[in-house]
Structure formats: C-alpha cells, structure tokens
Amino acid sequence: MIESGSVAGIRLEKVTKRYRGGVVAVRDVDLTVEPGEFMVLVGPSGCGKSTLLRMIAGLEEVSSGQVLIGGRDVTDELPQQRDVAMVFQSYALYPRMTVKRNMAFGLRMRRTARVERERRVSEVAEILGLEHLLDRRPAALSGGQRQRVAMGRAIVREPQAFLMDEPLSNLDAKLRVTMRSQLSMLHQRLGTTTVYVTHDQVEAMTLGQRVAVLRDGVLQQCDTPQSLFHRPVNLFVAAFIGSPSMNFVRAVVSGGVVSFAGVRVSLPAGSPLAGADRAVILGIRPTGFSAQSGEGWPTLTIVPAIIEELGDERFVIFELDAPRVDTDETRAAVDAQSADDALLLPDERARFTVRLPSEVPVSAGEPLELAINPDRLYFFDPETGASL
Amino acid sequence: MKRRLRAWGPGLLLVSPSLLALGVFVYVFLGWNIRVSFTSWRGQKPVYDWVGARNYTELFGNERFQIDVRNLAVFTLVFIGGSLALGFCMALLLEKGVRGENFFRSVFLFPMAISFIATAIIWRWLLNNGSGSSTAGLNRLFANLGLEFLRSDWHKTPSTWAIAAIALPAGWALSGYVMALFLAGMRAVPEELREAARVDGATEPRVFWHVVRPLLLPVLMSAVVILAHISMKTFDLFYAIDQGNLRIDTPALYMWFTTFQPGFYARGATIATLLLFGIAVVIVPYIWYSIRSERRQ
Amino acid sequence: MSVTTDRVVVDEAVGAPARRRRPRWAPYLTTARYLALFLLACFFLMPVYALIITALKEPAQVSVVRMWELPTALSLENFRIVWPDLQEGFVNSTLLAIPASLISSMLGAANGFVLAKWRFPGADFAFPLILFGMFIPYQAILIPMYDTMQRAGLVGGLDGLILVHVIYGLPITTLIFRSYFASISDEVIEAAKVDGAGMLRTFLFVALPIAPPAFAVSMIWQFTSAWNDFLFGVLLASREYWPITVALNNIAGGQTVPFNQAMASALLASVPTLLVYVVLGRFFMRGLMAGALKG
Numbered sequence: 001m002i003e004s005g006s007v008a009g010i011r012l013e014k015v016t017k018r019y020r021g022g023v024v025a026v027r028d029v030d031l032t033v034e035p036g037e038f039m040v041l042v043g044p045s046g047c048g049k050s051t052l053l054r055m056i057a058g059l060e061e062v063s064s065g066q067v068l069i070g071g072r073d074v075t076d077e078l079p080q081q082r083d084v085a086m087v088f089q090s091y092a093l094y095p096r097m098t099v100k101r102n103m104a105f106g107l108r109m110r111r112t113a114r115v116e117r118e119r120r121v122s123e124v125a126e127i128l129g130l131e132h133l134l135d136r137r138p139a140a141l142s143g144g145q146r147q148r149v150a151m152g153r154a155i156v157r158e159p160q161a162f163l164m165d166e167p168l169s170n171l172d173a174k175l176r177v178t179m180r181s182q183l184s185m186l187h188q189r190l191g192t193t194t195v196y197v198t199h200d201q202v203e204a205m206t207l208g209q210r211v212a213v214l215r216d217g218v219l220q221q222c223d224t225p226q227s228l229f230h231r232p233v234n235l236f237v238a239a240f241i242g243s244p245s246m247n248f249v250r251a252v253v254s255g256g257v258v259s260f261a262g263v264r265v266s267l268p269a270g271s272p273l274a275g276a277d278r279a280v281i282l283g284i285r286p287t288g289f290s291a292q293s294g295e296g297w298p299t300l301t302i303v304p305a306i307i308e309e310l311g312d313e314r315f316v317i318f319e320l321d322a323p324r325v326d327t328d329e330t331r332a333a334v335d336a337q338s339a340d341d342a343l344l345l346p347d348e349r350a351r352f353t354v355r356l357p358s359e360v361p362v363s364a365g366e367p368l369e370l371a372i373n374p375d376r377l378y379f380f381d382p383e384t385g386a387s388l
Numbered sequence: 389m390k391r392r393l394r395a396w397g398p399g400l401l402l403v404s405p406s407l408l409a410l411g412v413f414v415y416v417f418l419g420w421n422i423r424v425s426f427t428s429w430r431g432q433k434p435v436y437d438w439v440g441a442r443n444y445t446e447l448f449g450n451e452r453f454q455i456d457v458r459n460l461a462v463f464t465l466v467f468i469g470g471s472l473a474l475g476f477c478m479a480l481l482l483e484k485g486v487r488g489e490n491f492f493r494s495v496f497l498f499p500m501a502i503s504f505i506a507t508a509i510i511w512r513w514l515l516n517n518g519s520g521s522s523t524a525g526l527n528r529l530f531a532n533l534g535l536e537f538l539r540s541d542w543h544k545t546p547s548t549w550a551i552a553a554i555a556l557p558a559g560w561a562l563s564g565y566v567m568a569l570f571l572a573g574m575r576a577v578p579e580e581l582r583e584a585a586r587v588d589g590a591t592e593p594r595v596f597w598h599v600v601r602p603l604l605l606p607v608l609m610s611a612v613v614i615l616a617h618i619s620m621k622t623f624d625l626f627y628a629i630d631q632g633n634l635r636i637d638t639p640a641l642y643m644w645f646t647t648f649q650p651g652f653y654a655r656g657a658t659i660a661t662l663l664l665f666g667i668a669v670v671i672v673p674y675i676w677y678s679i680r681s682e683r684r685q
Numbered sequence: 686m687s688v689t690t691d692r693v694v695v696d697e698a699v700g701a702p703a704r705r706r707r708p709r710w711a712p713y714l715t716t717a718r719y720l721a722l723f724l725l726a727c728f729f730l731m732p733v734y735a736l737i738i739t740a741l742k743e744p745a746q747v748s749v750v751r752m753w754e755l756p757t758a759l760s761l762e763n764f765r766i767v768w769p770d771l772q773e774g775f776v777n778s779t780l781l782a783i784p785a786s787l788i789s790s791m792l793g794a795a796n797g798f799v800l801a802k803w804r805f806p807g808a809d810f811a812f813p814l815i816l817f818g819m820f821i822p823y824q825a826i827l828i829p830m831y832d833t834m835q836r837a838g839l840v841g842g843l844d845g846l847i848l849v850h851v852i853y854g855l856p857i858t859t860l861i862f863r864s865y866f867a868s869i870s871d872e873v874i875e876a877a878k879v880d881g882a883g884m885l886r887t888f889l890f891v892a893l894p895i896a897p898p899a900f901a902v903s904m905i906w907q908f909t910s911a912w913n914d915f916l917f918g919v920l921l922a923s924r925e926y927w928p929i930t931v932a933l934n935n936i937a938g939g940q941t942v943p944f945n946q947a948m949a950s951a952l953l954a955s956v957p958t959l960l961v962y963v964v965l966g967r968f969f970m971r972g973l974m975a976g977a978l979k980g
Contacts, residue, residue: 059875061391076391079878086879092872096894105890109881157880398884399803403796406855407811413826413852414818420829434832474725481722494966495726500973501962503913505930506951509937510732513944516749524749529731532753560729568973621822624915628934643824648920657828664825671820675813 007035008070008160008193010056015065017051017217025051026217028065033161033195038187040196040208044240044332048217049197050165056195057163058082070160080109085154087167091146093138099149100125100134106157124152127186144175151186161193168203180206201241205229213237215332235281235385238378239333244286244315246378247352248325251282258282258377261322261350265298268374273388280388281325283378286315286355290371297371302352304364313357316368320350329385418664424657431651443658452634452642453659459551460638464619467555471615472608474559475566482567483574493571497564504561508628511557515542515629543629543636550635558625562618566611573607574600606681613674617667639663740764740949747945763949767936771953773925774932778912779957781843781928785850786907792851793858793903794896798888800859801866802874812863819856823916831920841923849921850911858903861975865899866892898968905965906972909958929954 010033017026026048033039041049054060056067058079066075074082085106093102100121107117125131128148138146147167154162168176168183184207187194198204204211205225212222213236221233232238238246251260256267256274260282267274290297308315354370362368379388425443429435447453478496482489499507516525517540523531530538542553577600585595623640630636639659647656735752740763742756796815800808830849831840839845869892877887918928927935933954937947962969 057875057879059878061395078391078395079875080881080883082879084879086876088872088876090870090872092870092876094873094877094891094894095869105877105882106880109877109886153876153880163879396803396805399799400805402884402888403799403811406792406796406859407815409852410815410818410855413830413849414821415814417826417829417833418821421825421827424828477721478725481718481725486718486722492722492726494963495729497966497970497973498959498962499729501909501958501969502955503915503930503933503958505913505915505934505938506955509933509947509951510736513749513752513947514732514735518749522750524752528750529753560732564729565973568970572974617820617822621824623824624930624934627915628938631938640822640824643827647828653828656824660822660825660827663822667820667822671817675816675820679809679813 007191009033009035009037010161010193010195011066011068011071012052012056013066013068015052015055015067016063017048017055017060018063024217026055029214029217029219031212031219031222033193035193036191038184038194038196038207038209040198040204040211041214042198042201042204042208042211042240043214043220045199046216047214049199049214051217052214053163053165053195053197056161057084057086083160084163085157085159085161086163086165087150087154089166089169091138091150091167091170093146093149093153095138098135098137099130099141099152102138102149103153103156106153110157120156120158121152124156127155127189128152143171144179147171147179151183155186155190159192161195164194164196166198167196169198169200176203183207202243205241213240215240215329231387232378233387234329235283235327235380235387236329236333238283238380238387239330242285244353244355245333246283246285247350248281248283248330248380249320249322249350249352250325250382251280253278253280253379258379261300261320263298263300263372265372265374265377267377273379276388279382281327281380281382281385283380284352284372285376285378286353288373288376289354289356290373291356291360291368292371297373299369299371301367301369302354303367304362305351307362307364309358311358313355314362316354316356316362318352318354320352322350324348324350327385421657421664422661424654425661427654427657429653429657431653434653439654443654444662447655447658447662452637453639455634456637456639456642458548459636460620462549463551463555463558463638464616466549466552467558467619468612468615470555471559471563471566472611474563475611476570478563478567479570479574482571493568496567499561500565502561504622504625505628507557507561508625511560512629515553515556517541517544543633546635551638554626554629554636557629558619558622561625562615566615569607569611570604573604577603609674609677613670616670620663620667736948736952739945740952742945744943744945747943749944752944763945764953767946767950767953770936771929771932771950774927774929774954777843777922777926777932778929781846781850781918782908782911785847785854785911786904788847789851789854789858789907790900790903792855793860794862794893794900795888796855796859797862797864797899798866798892799884801863802869802871802892803884803887815856815859817856818853819860823853827916827920834921840921841926843922843926846917846921846926846928849917850907850914853917854907854910857906857972857975861903861906861972862896862899864975865896865902869895898971901965901968902972902975905961905968906975908961909969909972912958 010031012029012031015026015029015031016024018024029052031039041052043049051060055062056069058074058077058081062075066073068074069082069084094105097105103121103124104117107120112120121134122131125134128151130145130148130152133141133145133149138149141149147170150167168179171179180203196207198207205228208225210222210224211228213220213228215236221228221237223231228237228241232241235248239248249260251258253267253273254277256271258265258267258273258280273280302316302318302320304316304318306317308317356362380386381388423436426439426441427435427437428439428442478492482492486492514525516523516527518524518527519539523539526542527539530536540553541550543550545553581599582595585599590598621640622638623644626636626638626641627644640663643656643659643663646652646659738754738756739747739752741759741761742763743758743760744762744766746756746758799805800812834840834845834849837845839848873891874887877891882890912928913930914928915930915934918931919934922928922931933950936942937950
C-alpha cells in the first residue's frame with residue numbers, strides 16, 4: 001500500500017513576491033496547511049495563486065518571508081532539494097519517455113533502488129488504472145490518461161506534499177467532474193498534504209477541506225467551504241464564492257429595518273446592525289428568495305426579464321428599481337467567472353438572479369411575487385467592502 | 389543570492405567555454421583587427437605602432453578601392469534585386485500548391501548545397517565571351533535557340549556593369565533560399581484570415597495585397613539583410629570565377645590580395661574594418677529587431 | 686482541385702458576390718503557371734545539364750563550343766583523370782567536416798538548452814552577441830586569427846581548421862538548438878526540477894532525447910558549410926591538408942585546365958553535399974530557415 005513517507009504541514013510566513021519593475025504578485029501571505037490537509041487556493045486570474053504555489057515548489061524565488069515544509073525552512077532551497085511533487089496544468093509529461101519511465105523519473109533522480117522503483121510504479125499504476133498504458137508514450141494517450149499519469153508521477157514519489165496547478169482545467173467538462181471526485185477519494189486514501197490551485201470556485205468548494213481566497217496577491221479569507229459561503233469576510237469573497245453570484249444592492253439600515261428599492265425588511269433579532277443607522281451594501285444569495293411567502297417574510301414583486309431553464313430548477317433574472325452595485329470587488333469577482341450576465345442588460349439598474357424550483361410557474365414579463373428570507377441577508381460596508 | 393547562484397550557476401558554467409571561445413574569436417579578434425587598421429604593419433613581421441586614420445584616408449583615395457566599392461554597389465543592387473524578384477516569383481508560383489511541388493522546390497534550392505567554388509567553376513564556362521566560331525557557354529545556347537540578341541561579354545565586358553554578370557551565378561545559388569523564405573512566410577498566413585477576406589468579397593489578388601502582403605514584410609526584410617551581408621562578404625565566388633579580373637574586384641577580394649600577397653596587413657585590416665561596419669549597419673538592427681519581436685510573442 | 690470546388694459551393698451558399706466565381710481564363714492561368722515553373726526549372730538545371738553531359742563525354746569529344754550537345758558515347762574517363770588529384774582533398778574535407786559538425790552541434794545543443802531553458806542573468810544580452818558572430822565578415826578576423834593560430838602552432842594541419850570551424854559554427858548551432866528547445870514547454874522543465882533533476886540531468890534526460898531533429902538540422906548545416914568553405918581552408922591548411930574546395934580551385938580554377946576535367950572535378954566535389962541535400966532535404970530546409978533567424 002502506498003502511503004506518504006511523512007505527513008508534513010506547510011507554513012507560509014509573510015511570503016511576498018515582488019517582480020523586477022516593482023509589480024507585487026503576492027503580498028505578505030500567512031498561511032498554514034495542516035499535515036494531511038487538502039488546501040485549495042482560489043481566486044480570479046492574476047490573483048497570485050499560481051505564484052504562491054510555485055514558491056512552495058521552489059520554482060519561483062521568494063522575495064521576502066519564509067516557506068516551511070514539515071517544519072523545515074526551505075525558502076532558499078531549489079525545487080530539486082524540496083520533497084514535494086507537482087502536477088501541472090499541461091501535465092508536463094516527458095515526451096520521449098514511456099508512462100513507466102515518466103512515473104519513475106523522480107525516483108530515479110533521487111536514486112531510489114530499481115526494485116523499489118518498479119514496485120511503487122506498478123502499485124500506483126494499479127490504483128490509477130494505468131497498468132495497460134505503462135509502455136506507451138505520452139503522445140499516444142488521451143487527455144484524461146495523461147492527467148492520470150501526471151497524478152501517478154506525483155504519487156509514486158511519496159512526497160511530503162502534492163502541489164497541483166489547475167490539474168483539471170485542460171479536461172472537458174464531464175471528465176473534469178469525474179476526476180474531481182476521484183481526486184477526493186485519492187486524497188482520503190493517501191492522506192498526503194495537498195495544495196491545489198484553481199480559478200474555479202465550484203472546484204474549490206467541492207475539493208477543499210479549507211479554501212484560501214486570494215485577490216491581487218493578498219489573502220482574503222481562508223476557511224472551510226461552508227464558512228466561506230455563509231460567513232464571507234468581505235464583498236469580494238461574497239461575490240466570488242457561490243454560483244450564480246450573490247446579488248447586491250445599496251440599502252439603508254435604520255431602526256432595525258433595512259430598506260432598498262422600496263422594500264423594507266426587518267432585521268432578524270440579535271443582528272449586530274439592529275441599532276445601526278447607516279448605508280450598507282446588501283447581499284442576497286439567489287437561494288435567499290422563495291416563491292411562497294412564509295413565516296411573515298417580506299415580499300417583493302418583480303418582473304422576470306430573462307429565464308434560464310436548468311431542468312429541475314430555473315434562474316430568474318430581473319431588474320430592481322435601485323442603482324447597480326459596481327465596485328472593484330464585485331467586478332473583480334465577476335470577471336473571474338464567465339462574465340455571463342454583464343452585457344445583456346446594459347442598464348444602470350441592479351440586476352438580481354433568483355433560483356426557483358421548476359414547479360413555480362414563471363414567464364418573462366409576468367409579474368411575480370417573491371419572499372425574502374431575512375436570515376439570509378449579508379451586509380457590507382460600502383466604503384471598505386468588509387462584512388458587517 | 390546563494391540560491392540564485394545555485395539555480396543558474398550550472399547553466400552559466402556549461403556555456404562558458406563557448407562564450408569564451410566566441411568572445412576571443414569574434415570580439416577580441418574584431419577589436420584586434422581594428423587596432424591593426426591603425427598601424428603601419430606591412431610585411432611578415434607584425435608592427436603595432438599608431439598612425440592614426442592614415443590607412444583610412446589613403447584607402448579612400450585609392451583608385452582600386454573606389455572601383456571595388458562601386459563594383460560592390462552594382463553587384464549588391466543587381467544580385468539582391470534579381471534574387472528577390474526571382475525568389476518571390478517562384479514562391480508565388482508554388483504557393484497555391486502545384487503538382488510536383490517538391491520536385492520544383494528541390495530544383496530551385498539545390499544550388500544552395502553546392503560550394504561557391506564549384507558554382508564558380510561551372511559558371512565560368514557558361515559565362516564564356518568567345519565569339520564567332522568559338523562562341524561557347526550561354527552565348528552558344530542563345531545562338532542554338534535563335535536568341536543571339538541575348539549574347540553578352542558577361543564579366544569580361546569593359547562596362548561598369550561587368551560585375552553584374554556575377555549576380556547570375558550568385559542568384560542561381562541563392563534565389564532558391566529567397567523562395568524558401570517567402571514560401572514559408574506565405575504559408576504561415578492563417579487560412580482563416582484569407583477565408584475571412586474571401587467571405588468579405590475580396591478577389592484573390594486583393595486577398596494577397598491586403599492580407600498576405602503585410603505579413604510578408606518581415607520576410608522581405610530578412611531576405612534583403614541576408615543577401616546584403618552575403619554580397620558584402622563573399623570572396624570565393626569571385627575568386628574562382630575570374631581571379632585577378634579587376635572588373636569583378638570587390639573590397640572582400642582586395643582585402644585578401646593586399647594582405648596575404650604583398651603583405652599590406654594594415655591596409656587589409658582597414659578594408660576588413662570597413663566591411664565589418666558595412667555589415668554591422670544592416671545586421672545589428674536586424675538582430676535587434678528579431679530579438680525584440682521574439683520577446684513580444 | 687476538390688478544395689476549390691468545395692470553396693465555391695460554400696461561397697454560393699453564403700451568397701458570395703458573383704465575381705468570386707472562377708474567371709473564364711483560369712485554365713490558361715494554370716497552364717501559364719506550369720509553363721513558368723518549367724522554364725525556371727530549366728534555368729536552374731541548365732548548368733547541371735552542362736556539367737553532367739560534359740563530365741560524361743569522352744575527353745576527345747569535348748569541346749567548349751559543343752558543350753550543349755549530348756555525348757555520342759558515355760565515358761567515365763574524365764572522373765578517372767581528375768580523381769587522383771581530388772582524392773586527398775576529399776579525405777581531408779571528410780576528416781574536417783565530420784568532427785567539426787559533430788563538436789559544434791554538441792556545444793550548440795548545450796548552449797541552446799541553457800539559453801532557452803536554464804537562463805542566467807545576462808542570457809538575453811549574451812544571445813545577440815553570439816548571433817552576431819554568425820554574420821561577421823570573416824575578413825575582419827582573418828589577420829588576428831591567422832596570427833593567433835600561427836603562434837599556437839595550429840596552422841597547416843586539420844586540427845586548427847577544425848577548431849576554427851567549430852568556433853565559427855557555434856552561433857548557428859546555438860541558434861538552431863535554442864529555437865528548438867524554446868518549443869519545449871517550461872512546465873516540462875519545471876516538472877524535471879521538482880522531480881529532483883539538476884541542470885545537467887534535465888538537459889541529458891529530458892531535453893536531449895527530444896532533440897534529434899535539431900541535431901539533424903545542425904549537423905547538416907555545419908557539414909555543408911565546412912565542406913563548402915574555402916576561405917579558412919586556403920588560409921590555414923598546407924598543401925597536403927587542403928580541403929576539397931581548395932584542391933578543386935587549384936585543379937579546375939586555372940585557365941589552362943581542360944573544360945571536361947573542370948566539370949568532372951566540380952561534380953565530384955559536390956557529390957557529398959548534394960547527397961545530403963537529396964536524402965535529408967527536409968532538415969536542410971529547416972537549417973536555412975534558422976539561418977534567417979526565423980527558428
């Protein structure tokens with residue numbers, strides 16, 4: 001049975017990457033990956049997540065701060081001196097080597113005995129279902145097979161940690177979902193510390209035991225998927241996590257009531273904003289609405305503009321009689337995902353998406369009454385974007 | 389710092405012998421040669437005195453050098469113009485894909501594989517200027533084909549344009565190269581781009597003019613630069629076609645004859661230095677441009 | 686021609702303007718194209734025709750005036766006459782061109798790898814400097830080079846000539862390999878690093894196994910230029926070490942040499958490079974492209 005040589009944690013202390021010319025790709029990141037943990041780094045493109053991963057691998061020099069693997073300071077070590085394995089987006093298989101030699105290469109470089117090498121390669125090949133491909137060259141493999149070989153090459157090494165740089169993004173959508181669950185199973189089985197980079201928040205949420213959200217080289221929040229979803233620390237994280245994205249509108253809180261676009265919602269008991277009197281950005285998830293008004297929830301009458309059918313449910317997009325919230329944070333988060341709803345309704349009014357079960361009859365242009373769940377409201381400071 | 393040294397140190401170590409060798413054999417020698425051009429070195433024994441720019445002023449007043457420069461200008465003009473036109477036409481003819489393309493391409497390109505010496509030896513017989521019953525070479529061929537009006541004295545004519553005759557073998561040797569460059573450039577134009585233009589209603593000549601031509605400009609530049617530098621430094625072709633014929637003398641030949649026969653080392657070095665600068669003027673911007681466009685990709 | 690028909694069908698479906706139809710004179714255009722190609726091919730082959738038929742004529746039959754006429758009988762007599770004089774040059778050029786192309790290709794592979802994938806600070810500065818060495822007029826290094834080689838005792842024999850060919854071959858071989866290695870993805874090199882390979886082992890185990898095509902291009906280019914070189918050979922080699930070009934020029938370059946012998950010698954001297962060209966033309970082509978800095 002393959003097992004990790006030693007389960008090591010990774011610690012980043014005030015890690016900064018500054019390129020020549022002054023561009024800062026990663027700024028003062030403190031992050032601890034517990035031994036055996038599956039940590040996902042997520043953020044829009046250019047947020048520094050790959051740079052951070054490459055600094056852990058040693059492929060990128062650390063400008064300041066420290067990288068510790070298994071308690072040992074490896075900041076000044078070259079990649080070949082660190083005991084980590086990496087899976088690349090392009091898989092980076094050695095073109096002239098067979099699958100077997102690809103997988104054994106790391107062991108060969110580390111002077112593992114030949115017998116041991118063969119044993120480990122065949123064990124891992126069995127786990128990944130690669131036995132019949134061992135003598136093929138990478139060029140003769142399908143995308144999914146290459147992906148598995150890249151994985152196998154990392155596993156064979158039995159390293160202190162796996163580093164994965166968007167390993168699924170070159171697969172087609174269906175295969176990606178399959179591989180995602182296999183990856184989870186593999187991690188449960190091997191228990192190796194894993195740092196996984198992706199720009200896809202769905203992948204992040206489904207894979208990560210904890211997820212670290214980065215933006216512009218700064219760590220925003222690192223928490224479990226549940227916490228990220230329910231307790232985002234700021235507007236950016238709130239907008240980035242969840243699909244479809246959270247809806248935002250400018251609102252005013254006064255006397256325990258939040259009002260926006262002619263709607264008044266009483267704050268739930270014990271809300272920290274109960275006594276406040278101020279402007280806020282209000283966030284409501286697409287699931288924060290309901291077609292039946294229950295338990296005295298406030299209601300809102302809307303006119304659906306676009307209806308997106310998904311089979312057992314549908315997204316209803318409508319406009320709200322309030323100005324659109326268009327801050328750097330929301331823009332950065334939305335650009336990262338497909339900027340799907342950006343252009344179709346190019347008007348200055350806020351646009352909301354609601355997720356409704358398909359039983360609810362809806363048609364575009366027909367007014368519809370929706371109830372708002374007062375327990376599922378998020379409040380952010382309009383100036384700083386911080387969660388309130 | 390230590391990490392950096394460990395990261396790239398081995399690479400630098402691996403290339404350093406080559407860098408060193410090229411440093412000496414290219415840059416030290418070039419500098420040394422320039423130094424020699426400021427001496428009065430003549431004869432077998434090296435002399436490293438300093439005579440200032442005397443060699444240069446003397447050379448500019450030297451009648452043979454003046455003829456050489458004029459010859460080189462004529463040759464470069466005819467050679468580049470002819471090879472470009474011929475190479476471009478050949479590429480254009482082949483571009484659409486014709487039957488036997490490989491055959492034609494090979495035929496146009498094989499002279500590149502032959503040494504200039506062998507080329508010269510073949511062509512010196514073809515460029516024969518005998519007349520009457522001793523008409524030979526190309527002139528004979530013209531006569532056989534009823535094309536007597538094409539008869540020429542080639543490089544033996546007293547005209548200033550005598551050296552232009554040498555553009556014939558030179559073009560024979562190198563226009564296939566120009567064709568290969570253009571052909572590669574034309575084929576690198578994405579088919580979608582042409583199709584987009586066709587769907588927009590452009591006729592084939594217009595597709596060529598508006599889509600293909602702009603993308604060929606860098607190729608044209610490469611071809612001109614390469615041909616220009618070859619024309620400046622070529623020595624063996626002229627040497628073997630008609631050694632000592634002053635009508636086809638160029639600075640590259642003069643440098644050889646003045647240096648290694650009577651031993652005018654300083655003058656030879658002066659000519660070589662001028663050649664170097666002549667070539668650097670076209671090559672340095674070209675390298676700079678190539679590197680820059682590579683970096684942009 | 687099926688491509689053309691397809692295109693017409695597509696265009697009509699899209700409603701392309703009528704002038705897109707093939708003009709009535711199109712067939713004549715195709716004929717003209719082939720005619721032009723044929724005439725051009727004649728121009729390029731004409732010297733070869735003269736060369737071959739003359740070399741194959743009986744010496745007694747040869748006359749410059751009748752050089753275009755086909756021989757009445759074939760004879761290898763001309764080759765037999767000139768071979769003894771060329772033989773030595775042939776051997777010398779072989780002993781010169783093979784090691785020169787091998788060594789400079791190997792060094793070029795190492796340089797190309799480092800400059801493409803294991804860059805050191807200043808690599809961007811060093812590369813254009815190396816490249817410039819490819820274009821210099823050799824006249825501008827001839828005097829110092831001769832002086833240096835003489836002091837080092839490397840004038841006269843083949844060793845000095847090989848050295849010179851290796852060094853002045855480095856720019857082009859470095860360029861060929863650099864362009865080639867640049868096409869390997871950086872991630873493959875990084876994978877090797879993470880797998881524990883240093884520079885040398887990444888080069889040997891990962892980069893070199895991919896490089897045979899680049900080797901072919903570089904070897905052919907170097908072999909051809911060393912074989913065809915005249916300037917270095919005539920300057921540095923003494924009579925018994927003359928490379929083929931120098932020998933050829935001496936035999937066939939004089940005015941008094943019989944025409945048929947000149948042709949037979951030129952043909953013989955060109956056989957190896959022509960053979961390489963015919964057999965490995967594909968790689969030859971790529972070398973040409975590399976020489977234009979086009980990778």
